[in-house]
Amino acid sequence: MNLIAIFVGGGLGSLCRYGISRLAGEYFKTSFPLGTFLANLLSCLILAIATIYLSGKLSGNMALKLFIITGFCGGFSTFSTFSAETFELLKHGNYLVALLNIVISVVVGVSLIFFILKKHG
Numbered sequence: 001m002n003l004i005a006i007f008v009g010g011g012l013g014s015l016c017r018y019g020i021s022r023l024a025g026e027y028f029k030t031s032f033p034l035g036t037f038l039a040n041l042l043s044c045l046i047l048a049i050a051t052i053y054l055s056g057k058l059s060g061n062m063a064l065k066l067f068i069i070t071g072f073c074g075g076f077s078t079f080s081t082f083s084a085e086t087f088e089l090l091k092h093g094n095y096l097v098a099l100l101n102i103v104i105s106v107v108v109g110v111s112l113i114f115f116i117l118k119k120h121g
Contacts, residue, residue: 005063009071013043017076031097033085036078037105043077044109048116 020042021035028034050068054061082105089098 001063002066005067006071009067010075013072013075031094033101036081036085040077040109043073044112047073048113052120
């Protein structure tokens with residue numbers, strides 16, 4: 001059952017990431033990889049909130065934890081796409097945008113999780 005939870009969660013997360021990337025690309029014309037950035041930040045937010053709720057009433061539900069945290073958040077966020085997009089920015093001489101992508105993504109993502117979990121920890 002746990003493997004099915006991870007599989008389904010990962011598939012849904014990947015579909016959501018694809019949808020956000022498509023929408024961001026359609027509505028915002030920028031060299032900054034906004035779709036991946038938004039997907040990664042939303043995944044951080046979902047992970048932090050899920051961690052809070054799964055440590056409380058739902059702490060014994062391993063399948064739900066695996067579905068949300070390992071599956072959905074794992075499929076929704078993407079370090080490999082983040083890395084590939086940053087590499088493409090560097091390859092095309094967009095050094096400032098690449099640097100901003102790295103710094104903003106890491107600082108905002110980690111800070112988001114830190115402050116949410118600290119507040120409820």
